[in-house]
Amino acid sequence: MLQIDGVTKRYGDRTALDAVSFEVGDGRLTGFVGGNGAGKTTTMRIILGVLSADSGVVRLGGSALGPDDRRRFGYMPEERGLYAKMKVAEQLVYLARLHGVSRRDAEASTTDLLERLELAERRDDTVESLSLGNQQRAQIAAALVHSPEVLILDEPFSGLDPMAVETVLGVLHDVAKQGAPVLFSSHQLDVVERLCDDVVVIAHGQIRASGSKQKLQDDNAVRQFELLVASDAAWVREMPGVTVLDFDGGYALFEADDDEAAQGVLRRALQQGAVASFAPRHRTLTEIFTEVVK
Amino acid sequence: MTITDTRAHTRANTFAQSAMLVADREVRMRLRSKAFIVSSAILLLAVVASIVAGSIFGASASSAMTRVAVVGDGAALAQVASLEVTTVGSVDEAERLVRAGDVEAAIVPGDGPTGLQIVALDEAPGDLVQLLSASPEVTLLEPADQNSGLAYLVGLGFGIVFFMAATLFGTTIAQSVVEEKSTRVVEILMSAISARALLAGKVIGNTFLAFGQIVLIAAAAIVGLVVTGQDALLGDLGPSIVWFVVFFAVGFVLLAALFASAAALVSRQEDIGSVTTPVMMLVMIPYFLIVFAWDNDLVLTIMSYVPFSAPIGMPMRIYLGTAEWWEPLLSLLVILATTVVVVLFGSKIYANSLLRTGARVKVLEALRG
Numbered sequence: 001m002l003q004i005d006g007v008t009k010r011y012g013d014r015t016a017l018d019a020v021s022f023e024v025g026d027g028r029l030t031g032f033v034g035g036n037g038a039g040k041t042t043t044m045r046i047i048l049g050v051l052s053a054d055s056g057v058v059r060l061g062g063s064a065l066g067p068d069d070r071r072r073f074g075y076m077p078e079e080r081g082l083y084a085k086m087k088v089a090e091q092l093v094y095l096a097r098l099h100g101v102s103r104r105d106a107e108a109s110t111t112d113l114l115e116r117l118e119l120a121e122r123r124d125d126t127v128e129s130l131s132l133g134n135q136q137r138a139q140i141a142a143a144l145v146h147s148p149e150v151l152i153l154d155e156p157f158s159g160l161d162p163m164a165v166e167t168v169l170g171v172l173h174d175v176a177k178q179g180a181p182v183l184f185s186s187h188q189l190d191v192v193e194r195l196c197d198d199v200v201v202i203a204h205g206q207i208r209a210s211g212s213k214q215k216l217q218d219d220n221a222v223r224q225f226e227l228l229v230a231s232d233a234a235w236v237r238e239m240p241g242v243t244v245l246d247f248d249g250g251y252a253l254f255e256a257d258d259d260e261a262a263q264g265v266l267r268r269a270l271q272q273g274a275v276a277s278f279a280p281r282h283r284t285l286t287e288i289f290t291e292v293v294k
Numbered sequence: 295m296t297i298t299d300t301r302a303h304t305r306a307n308t309f310a311q312s313a314m315l316v317a318d319r320e321v322r323m324r325l326r327s328k329a330f331i332v333s334s335a336i337l338l339l340a341v342v343a344s345i346v347a348g349s350i351f352g353a354s355a356s357s358a359m360t361r362v363a364v365v366g367d368g369a370a371l372a373q374v375a376s377l378e379v380t381t382v383g384s385v386d387e388a389e390r391l392v393r394a395g396d397v398e399a400a401i402v403p404g405d406g407p408t409g410l411q412i413v414a415l416d417e418a419p420g421d422l423v424q425l426l427s428a429s430p431e432v433t434l435l436e437p438a439d440q441n442s443g444l445a446y447l448v449g450l451g452f453g454i455v456f457f458m459a460a461t462l463f464g465t466t467i468a469q470s471v472v473e474e475k476s477t478r479v480v481e482i483l484m485s486a487i488s489a490r491a492l493l494a495g496k497v498i499g500n501t502f503l504a505f506g507q508i509v510l511i512a513a514a515a516i517v518g519l520v521v522t523g524q525d526a527l528l529g530d531l532g533p534s535i536v537w538f539v540v541f542f543a544v545g546f547v548l549l550a551a552l553f554a555s556a557a558a559l560v561s562r563q564e565d566i567g568s569v570t571t572p573v574m575m576l577v578m579i580p581y582f583l584i585v586f587a588w589d590n591d592l593v594l595t596i597m598s599y600v601p602f603s604a605p606i607g608m609p610m611r612i613y614l615g616t617a618e619w620w621e622p623l624l625s626l627l628v629i630l631a632t633t634v635v636v637v638l639f640g641s642k643i644y645a646n647s648l649l650r651t652g653a654r655v656k657v658l659e660a661l662r663g
Contacts, residue, residue: 045481050484050485050649068306071486072304073485075482077481077482081478081482082479082482083473084477086323097315098316098486099304143482
């Protein structure tokens with residue numbers, strides 16, 4: 001488990017991170033969401049040791065991270081880039097060896113990864129000669145070539161074409177399945193919602209919410225229900241303990257004071273005629289996000 | 295897709311291993327660059343050409359015999375080593391030989407104090423005139439060890455080679471630093487190895503290349519001198535060439551660290567010039583000093599102890615024979631100490647500037663971190 005504990009970073013008078021604490025569980029895909037300048041990249045750079053924190057620690061498996069642990073991290077920085085004039089395979093082998101992989105293993109891993117990312121034919125081309133899509137694949141390969149045990153990806157989906165997005169998704173799942181903590185940031189909340197086990201929300205350098213997606217939804221739940229009936233549903237307004245939020249013919253979205261009030265609406269609806277659907281409404285991550293970030 | 299099948303095993307690289315990996319990449323990439331190969335070849339050719347040219351001019355001046363026709367008794371003149379004497383019977387016959395080009399000049403009896411007259415075709419033969427003139431004896435109170443014209447050329451040679459190599463590799467290392475910043479690959483590198491290891495690798499790699507080039511040039515110079523039969527010059531020049539190589543190796547580490555940390559302050563190739571200019575000046579000043587003050591003892595002595603100019607100044611003084619045996623060692627210590635200090639500050643600037651892209655980073659900010 002990767003633990004970020006009380007990490008604070010200041011740039012002059014500005015506090016970029018204010019006692020940031022959260023956890024990334026083993027085998028958990030954790031989405032890291034927040035607006036521009038909220039502190040996502042700074043947090044990730046501190047986890048990777050690329051930046052140093054003013055205070056606070058990052059732990060892996062309970063002990064503070066050192067440079068030796070970080071070589072087992074896979075990192076995709078927000079600002080993409082590889083050596084433009086180096087050949088793809090040569091570059092991946094080099095990066096793997098910098099992480100402490102032996103030459104033989106580095107070459108085997110590179111060949112395998114290029115095969116999987118459908119870049120095998122381009123292995124001896126320079127990076128600058130690749131198409132944009134293939135450059136992105138090469139970038140993904142760079143984060144994975146040393147078989148990392150922890151993955152930290154800063155905006156892995158931004159600028160990716162749909163095919164590459166699927167590739168990255170597949171890779172993230174694979175790595176998480178093997179028990180690695182995976183943390184990735186994204187602006188695309190729908191992707192985070194679809195993909196993540198856990199979510200961490202950051203705003204103005206402070207963690208606003210963190211935990212499983214389910215817990216986040218429960219914590220921020222409201223007692224809202226949607227009812228769809230065959231006949232006109234105008235009567236819902238007259239029910240006790242109920243506030244109608246939206247109404248259109250046979251559709252009603254209402255907020256109930258308690259479960260009993262909601263059940264009362266359902267019973268009444270059944271008496272009136274056929275009920276097409278009745279369900280509690282889950283708020284989307286986007287709604288929750290805009291609320292907790294405020 | 296699974297990533298278990300070729301799971302790579304990692305073990306921690308030591309600082310030295312990381313630095314060597316970086317150095318290895320620097321060397322390989324540079325040797326692949328056509329511009330590098332061509333500029334190195336030109337520098338090497340220039341050195342070899344100047345030695346060969348020196349040998350040809352030297353040979354034509356010394357060994358060519360001047361053919362002369364002598365009227366009367368040529369026996370005394372035949373003793374003169376550089377003259378090939380043809381004895382003829384009359385002035386007319388001598389003039390005929392001169393006109394025909396069979397001899398360069400004729401020595402005939404004349405009226406002057408020497409009793410001789412020289413007949414030539416269209417130009418007075420200076421060598422011959424000098425040979426037959428009586429010169430007063432000259433005594434030098436403080437004879438120079440070396441011929442002054444040659445000393446100037448030697449100084450210029452050290453100056454040019456140092457200046458060219460330092461500029462070439464200094465620019466190379468600066469570009470390589472900025473390349474990593476501008477392509478953002480530096481962030482991946484820093485997540486794997488420390489900034490110091492990265493800097494050390496760059497400095498080692500480029501110093502190795504620069505040193506290799508200097509050794510190659512020195513070897514070509516020595517072989518060239520031997521092959522062209524200029525052994526005597528080699529005996530004079532040899533020790534200073536060896537010292538030049540030693541001083542260059544240490545001096546270049548110093549310059550490389552300066553170039554690398556200066557370049558780390560900017561993020562774009564276009565901005566390299568603005569930050570490396572001060573370092574470039576440090577390389578140019580000794581070059582100009584050696585050109586204009588190569589025979590000034592005081593200037594040379596100061597140059598031989600200032601770290602940036604010592605690689606030129608000290609070998610020059612060794613060549614001129616004005617340096618005591620301990621002086622190069624002392625100067626080397628001065629350079630080493632300066633290098634350590636510069637590398638310490640440089641690596642701090644380097645580490646603190648690498649992730650700051652966009653506007654140029656101020657040196658003081660980079661030092662503060």
